[in-house]
Every structure is written in C-alpha cells, then in structure tokens.
Amino acid sequence: MPRLLSRRTFLLTGAALGGTALVAAIGGAGYLATVDVDGRDGFLDGDRAVLNAFVVLHDDGRVVVNVPKTEMGQGIHTGLAIVVAEELDIPFDDRISVVFPTDPHPAYSNWFNALQIRPEEAAGPVVWVGRRVLGQMGFIATGASGSTMGMWHPMRQAGASARHMLLAAAAARLGVPVAELATGDGFVRHAGSGQSLSYGELARAAALLPPPDDPVLKPRAEWRLIGRSQPRVDLPDKVRGAPVFGMDVMLPGMIHAAIRHAPVFGAEVASVANTAQVRAEPGVLDVAVINGRQVAVVAHSWWQAEQAASLLDIAWTQTGDEAANSAGMAARLQAALNNSEPHSHIDDGDAAEALGDAAATLVEAGYDVPFVTHACMEPVNATVIIRDDGTAEAWISTQSPMAVRSGVARGAGWAGVEPSSVTCNVTMNGGAFGRRSDQDVAAEAAFLAARHRGRPVKLIWSREEDIARGLYRSHAACRLRAALGPDGLPVAYDALVAAQSAFQSIGSRNLPFTPGPDGDILSVEGLDKLHYTIPNRRMRSIHVPSHMPIHFWRSNGFSFNTFFTESFIDECAQAAGADPLDYRRALLRDTPRHLAVLDRVADMAGWGSPMAPGRGRGIAIEECYRSVVAQVAEVTVAADGEITVDRVFCAVDVGMAINPDAVVAQMEGGILFGVTSALMSMITLDRGAVVESNFHDFPIQRLANAPAVKVALVDTGLPPCGAGEPGIVPVAAALANAIHAATGRRLRSLPLARTETIGERRTRSVLRDPAA
Numbered sequence: 001m002p003r004l005l006s007r008r009t010f011l012l013t014g015a016a017l018g019g020t021a022l023v024a025a026i027g028g029a030g031y032l033a034t035v036d037v038d039g040r041d042g043f044l045d046g047d048r049a050v051l052n053a054f055v056v057l058h059d060d061g062r063v064v065v066n067v068p069k070t071e072m073g074q075g076i077h078t079g080l081a082i083v084v085a086e087e088l089d090i091p092f093d094d095r096i097s098v099v100f101p102t103d104p105h106p107a108y109s110n111w112f113n114a115l116q117i118r119p120e121e122a123a124g125p126v127v128w129v130g131r132r133v134l135g136q137m138g139f140i141a142t143g144a145s146g147s148t149m150g151m152w153h154p155m156r157q158a159g160a161s162a163r164h165m166l167l168a169a170a171a172a173r174l175g176v177p178v179a180e181l182a183t184g185d186g187f188v189r190h191a192g193s194g195q196s197l198s199y200g201e202l203a204r205a206a207a208l209l210p211p212p213d214d215p216v217l218k219p220r221a222e223w224r225l226i227g228r229s230q231p232r233v234d235l236p237d238k239v240r241g242a243p244v245f246g247m248d249v250m251l252p253g254m255i256h257a258a259i260r261h262a263p264v265f266g267a268e269v270a271s272v273a274n275t276a277q278v279r280a281e282p283g284v285l286d287v288a289v290i291n292g293r294q295v296a297v298v299a300h301s302w303w304q305a306e307q308a309a310s311l312l313d314i315a316w317t318q319t320g321d322e323a324a325n326s327a328g329m330a331a332r333l334q335a336a337l338n339n340s341e342p343h344s345h346i347d348d349g350d351a352a353e354a355l356g357d358a359a360a361t362l363v364e365a366g367y368d369v370p371f372v373t374h375a376c377m378e379p380v381n382a383t384v385i386i387r388d389d390g391t392a393e394a395w396i397s398t399q400s401p402m403a404v405r406s407g408v409a410r411g412a413g414w415a416g417v418e419p420s421s422v423t424c425n426v427t428m429n430g431g432a433f434g435r436r437s438d439q440d441v442a443a444e445a446a447f448l449a450a451r452h453r454g455r456p457v458k459l460i461w462s463r464e465e466d467i468a469r470g471l472y473r474s475h476a477a478c479r480l481r482a483a484l485g486p487d488g489l490p491v492a493y494d495a496l497v498a499a500q501s502a503f504q505s506i507g508s509r510n511l512p513f514t515p516g517p518d519g520d521i522l523s524v525e526g527l528d529k530l531h532y533t534i535p536n537r538r539m540r541s542i543h544v545p546s547h548m549p550i551h552f553w554r555s556n557g558f559s560f561n562t563f564f565t566e567s568f569i570d571e572c573a574q575a576a577g578a579d580p581l582d583y584r585r586a587l588l589r590d591t592p593r594h595l596a597v598l599d600r601v602a603d604m605a606g607w608g609s610p611m612a613p614g615r616g617r618g619i620a621i622e623e624c625y626r627s628v629v630a631q632v633a634e635v636t637v638a639a640d641g642e643i644t645v646d647r648v649f650c651a652v653d654v655g656m657a658i659n660p661d662a663v664v665a666q667m668e669g670g671i672l673f674g675v676t677s678a679l680m681s682m683i684t685l686d687r688g689a690v691v692e693s694n695f696h697d698f699p700i701q702r703l704a705n706a707p708a709v710k711v712a713l714v715d716t717g718l719p720p721c722g723a724g725e726p727g728i729v730p731v732a733a734a735l736a737n738a739i740h741a742a743t744g745r746r747l748r749s750l751p752l753a754r755t756e757t758i759g760e761r762r763t764r765s766v767l768r769d770p771a772a
C-alpha cells in the first residue's frame with residue numbers, strides 16, 4: 001500500500017510531537033490533527049497533492065481517501081468514502097479509491113471508540129485523556145460497531161475542509177471572491193464568467209493553503225450521496241479476485257511456516273523428540289520452539305511446513321487442567337451463581353424487598369451458553385520480515401495495527417525490534433468478528449522472521465489450530481428473577497450472570513499488566529434492560545476463571561445476555577397470560593424509539609396472524625451499540641424435532657444510514673451468523689482440550705437451508721449508530737421464543753439444536769433431546 005504521508009509529521013492540537021512550521025489545523029475539535037512540516041514541498045508528491053490526513057487529490061481528478069478502518073466485509077471503506085465525497089462535492093464513481101494508511105499517526109487514532117463516545121460529543125477531561133494518551137499511542141482499531149459512529153464526523157470535516165481549500169485556490173486563480181464560486185461534480189465554477197476549474201487543476205495550489213479551523217458542513221437538505229445506497233468501492237476488484245487478503249500476500253524470497261500449539265491451554269513444550277527427522281523432511285528449513293510454548297516448522301511452501309509439522313512428536317508440560325471437561329466447567333458456572341459476593345453493576349430501588357413481596361408473582365429461570373469460537377473463513381495468518389537494520393514490516397489481516405506493532409515487537413524483541421520500527425500493511429480481512437485484534441499470530445510470525453532475517457516469513461494456522469487452539473467467547477450462565485405486580489408487569493428485576501472476564505483474559509495476553517476481572521462490562525452487556533420500565537432493578541456478575549483464552553467475539557456479552565433476557569421476558573409474559581408483543585409494548589411505554597422499532601417488525605411479520613401446527617413465531621428486541629434492533633423469527637419444528645428457520649424479520653434503527661444497502665447487508669449477515677451460533681455452535685472440552693477441530697464438528701449455516709431475511713430501516717433522525725453487530729444480537733432469543741410457540745418447550749441452553757449429517761455435505765438441525 002502507498003505510504004502517502006510518510007514524510008509528514010502529524011500533531012494533535014496543543015500537543016506538538018515534532019517539526020517546526022505549523023501549517024494548518026483541521027477540525028475545530030482537534031481530533032483530525034494538525035499538519036506540521038519543514039517546508040511546504042512535503043504536501044506535494046509526484047502527481048499527488050495532500051489536502052489533509054484523509055484526502056489526497058491527483059492531477060487527473062482522482063481522489064484517494066485514507067480510511068484508518070479495516071475492511072472486513074462490512075463496507076466501511078465505502079461508507080466513509082461516501083461521507084468524504086459528499087462534503088467534497090464529487091460524484092461517487094470510479095475516480096474514488098480507498099487505502100488504509102500505513103503510518104500510525106495520531107491523525108488516525110480512534111481514541112473516541114476506545115472511550116465509547118462520539119468525537120463530536122467529547123469534552124473536558126475525556127478529550128484530554130483521549131488525545132494525549134490513546135491518541136499519541138496511535139490507537140487504531142476496528143471493532144465494537146464503532147467505525148461509522150466514530151469516524152463519520154471527522155471524515156465530513158476532512159471532506160469539507162478540502163472543498164473550502166479548493167474554493168480558496170480557485171478564487172485566487174480567477175481573481176473573484178469565494179462567495180461567487182460554487183462546487184459540483186469535481187469542479188469549481190464561476191457563474192458570472194462561465195469559467196470552471198477541475199479539482200485536479202486546483203489540487204496543488206489548494207494543498208499549500210491553510211484549511212479552515214472549523215469548515216462549514218453541508219446541511220442535510222443538500223445531501224446527494226449520504227442516505228442513498230451507493231455501489232461498494234471494493235466489489236469490482238473482489239469480483240475479479242484482485243484485492244489482497246492476508247492469505248494472498250506473496251513477496252520475493254518468502255518462506256512459509258506452520259505451527260503447533262499445546263492441546264491444553266497454558267502448557268509449555270517439554271521436549272520435541274524428533275527434531276532431526278522433521279528437519280530432514282522435503283523443503284524444511286527450520287524447526288523452532290517459540291518462547292517455550294509453540295513449535296513451528298519453516299519450509300519453502302506452507303504445505304511442506306504443515307506436512308512436516310504433522311510429524312512432530314511434542315511432549316507438553318502438565319498444567320493441572322488436564323481433567324477439565326465441559327460438564328465440570330458448566331457445574332462451576334452454576335456453583336458461581338450461588339456466590340455470596342458478586343460484583344454489583346446496578347442497584348436501583350429495592351429489588352430484594354420487591355422480590356420478597358408475598359403478593360407478587362415470582363418468575364425465576366436459569367439459562368446457559370457454551371464456549372464458541374470465531375471460525376473466520378480466512379485462516380489466521382501473518383507475514384513478517386525483520387531486516388538487518390532492526391526495522392520490521394508486516395502484512396496481515398488485522399483489526400488493529402497497534403496490536404500488530406506490539407505483537408511484532410514482542411515476538412522479535414530479542415532481536416532488537418521496537419514497536420516504532422514496525423510498518424503494518426493492513427490487508428483485506430476474510431472475516432474477523434474480534435479474532436483479528438489479538439497479537440498472537442503477529443508475535444509468532446515475528447519470532448520466526450527474526451530467525452530468518454531479510455526473508456519474509458508467512459505463518460498460517462491450519463483450521464484445526466484455529467478452532468481447537470484459538471480464542472473463544474466465554475461460556476456463561478445466569479439466573480434471572482422478576483416480581484410481577486397485579487397487572488402482570490415486573491415491579492422488580494434481578495439479573496446475575498457468571499462468565500469468564502474477557503477483559504482480564506485479553507489484557508493478560510496483550511497488555512503489560514493484567515486488569516482485574518470485576519466489573520467487566522463485556523460480561524453484562526444486554527443484561528440491564530434499561531429500556532424497559534421496571535421500578536426496581538439489580539444487575540450483578542461473577543467472574544469464573546478457567547484456562548481457556550477468552551477474546552472479543554461478535555457482539556460479546558450481548559450475544560448471550562440478550563438470549564437470556566429476551567427469553568425471560570417471554571416467560572414473564574407467559575406467567576402474566578399476556579401476548580409477548582403486547583407485554584413488551586407495555587414495558588417500552590417510556591421509550592418511543594424502541595417502541596417504534598418493535599411495532600415496525602411486528603407489522604412486517606404479521607404478528608398475531610394464525611400459524612399452522614408445528615410452526616411458531618418469536619420476538620426479541622435489544623439496544624446495542626447505540627442502535628435498536630428487533631426481530632421476529634418463524635420456525636417449523638417437525639415431529640422428529642427437526643428445526644427449520646423459515647423467515648427472520650428485522651427492523652433496526654441505526655440512526656442515519658450512510659449507505660442503506662450496506663446496513664441491510666450487515667443485518668442479513670448478522671442474522672445468519674446468529675442462526676449459526678444459536679442452533680449449531682458449541683466448543684466442548686475433554687481432558688482439558690477442545691474437542692472440535694473443523695467445520696465437520698463446528699458447522700456453519702449453509703445457503704441451502706438459510707432462512708429468508710427481510711430488513712427494514714427505521715430512521716429516527718439520530719446520527720449514525722453501530723451496524724456491524726446488532727444483527728446477531730436478538731436472533732437466539734427470537735428463535736427460542738419461536739420454538740416455544742411451536743412446541744410449548746422452553747429451551748434455556750444454547751445451542752438450541754444438535755447437528756446431524758445427511759450424506760456427505762448436508763446437515764440438519766434437530767432439537768436437543770427432541771423426545772423430552
């Protein structure tokens with residue numbers, strides 16, 4: 001990828017990092033950056049002119065938009081390029097291209113995502129911490145459905161600033177006031193004289209002008225691109241097979257590596273009995289023990305490395321977890337729910353007293369979910385080269401360049417590599433779901449590259465290594481209680497969840513310190529139900545440690561807590577003798593935004609219309625990533641327990657949809673992901689090790705039996721909210737509620753079904769214990 005800004009030093013407002021000649025500040029809020037260069041020629045590079053950190057113009061009118069967000073199928077490169085094009089006043093066509101900038105400048109830091117705020121909302125001490133700490137660290141990451149939410153305003157200002165600079169350059173050239181000029185279709189026009197100048201003609205002059213501190217943004221009434229579906233910038237190349245994913249990287253002199261991790265997490269290499277034999281295999285160049293924990297084989301091709309690695313005779317140390325199994329770990333979760341001192345997150349009113357009221361109807365239920373993994377279609381991989389001068393370069397499918405730089409330095413630190421000496425080339429991602437934000441594969445590849453200086457080393461984990469030796473979403477169990485008043489609605493709600501802390505596990509692998517487990521918000525996401533009007537509310541959690549490495553997973557705690565809570569709301573409705581839709585409508589009486597989304601999905605699904613025997617309809621709603629999403633699932637359950645998910649209706653309020661077609665696609669993909677995890681996904685343990693190893697025993701949803709999906713966008717006029725993860729969140733509860741409507745059976749554990757193989761390729765989902 002081109003290093004467009006490699007000769008420029010970026011500064012945050014009020015925090016100089018280097019250079020002498022302050023040229024321009026872009027963005028009144030200060031989060032875009034100020035550009036500081038020694039000499040104005042730094043803005044001009046060949047036929048390119050850099051107008052700011054995000055916008056580069058070519059002499060022929062082509063526009064390069066720097067988007068510091070990883071494209072992993074969610075369409076973020078298109079969405080943020082649309083925002084720039086709108087404010088720059090150019091058509092959204094093939095003159096626009098998008099790159100991920102390789103330089104980790106504070107201009108690209110998304111510290112506001114880390115602090116879970118919008119940059120335009122930031123003020124006071126929060127801004128100071130964000131800019132001075134996370135900003136200068138180069139905190140660049142893609143996740144938490146925050147790309148559009150966090151970047152759309154900075155990108156608007158970048159486009160608007162560039163447009164104002166072009167207007168100023170045209171005014172100087174034509175000798176007319178800026179007020180007499182107008183822009184459109186990539187031109188600046190002067191109506192009075194009939195003259196026009198293309199952006200390409202003005203680019204070099206504009207790049208030398210000081211941009212406005214607070215550029216005027218287009219009013220919504222003048223938008224021509226935002227809010228209207230546009231073609232994705234990455235699709236034409238993807239159809240041709242042109243984009244480079246991590247797996248596609250090919251470099252001169254490249255060698256390849258395969259790896260083996262301990263079957264029981266935490267074990268170390270005690271010995272490798274047959275190193276000499278493996279070294280003698282065809283094409284093998286090296287057999288290496290990485291930091292005492294993994295064994296890798298380096299060869300001329302990956303297949304040679306993998307074949308040789310399959311011969312390794314490795315003895316692993318004992319960890320004390322060799323007897324762990326799924327049943328025992330599930331029992332630990334249930335025991336933890338009886339802990340007398342859980343961590344308190346919410347304690348409003350007096351839930352304990354209300355739950356003890358003899359006049360109230362008490363509803364109580366327990367739910368649980370297993371460990372699951374990511375199973376990205378593109379295998380985990382990284383390519384790293386360590387040069388003789390101590391610099392390093394990585395080509396990798398990643399969600400976080402900062403994590404890659406830290407990982408490469410960690411893996412090759414013994415060879416003198418520092419994070420500041422690492423260049424990270426972010427490729428396209430073939431699925432991520434949180435998995436590609438860890439340092440592990442970058443560190444391993446860097447360790448091997450340091451042993452083979454000057455040659456790129458491409459490390460690929462096999463599918464078996466990824467599923468059985470990778471990273472996981474925590475298993476979890478909960479106990480929910482509600483006291484129903486005379487009208488059947490809850491007067492008290494008490495939620496307790498037991499899970500392993502993701503923050504602690506992630507921190508132990510990626511940070512110089514290990515955070516404490518108490519108060520992990522990822523464990524309780526979706527558990528609070530604050531949008532429901534309930535006068536007394538308590539929410540608590542308990543950390544249940546294990547030897548399993550836990551990581552971010554698409555929608556994190558929402559993926560299990562919404563299953564718990566929205567199944568429980570149906571149980572409360574049943575206890576009150578109420579329709580599940582009407583019951584939720586009553587609970588949402590004080591939140592009209594949520595009620596609008598709920599009513600929309602109910603209308604789409606024809607809620608209340610009769611269904612044939614064996615068919616059922618279930619509903620669920622959640623607020624997540626500032627979006628509100630509601631779904632209705634329709635299922636058919638055959639006499640033998642086979643489940644067919646017929647249709648899923650989805651209504652979602654993501655605020656302003658920059659590119660509506662992309663939002664619909666995200667909901668569709670999230671729903672299918674959710675159907676997979678709700679019906680099929682489960683990681684089990686035996687003798688301390690993961691049992692599953694590939695798609696034959698960790699199956700995914702196939703097109704042949706995928707449900708029909710219909711999506712409606714509800715726009716309540718808010719700024720953009722998250723869209724990458726909300727689609728998955730209500731699915732499991734909607735399915736469980738639909739199965740209950742069809743069969744009368746309440747399923748409180750995921751997965752809802754077991755998978756049976758039919759022939760060689762086809763599978764079917766059958767209710768767990770269908771005869772129960």
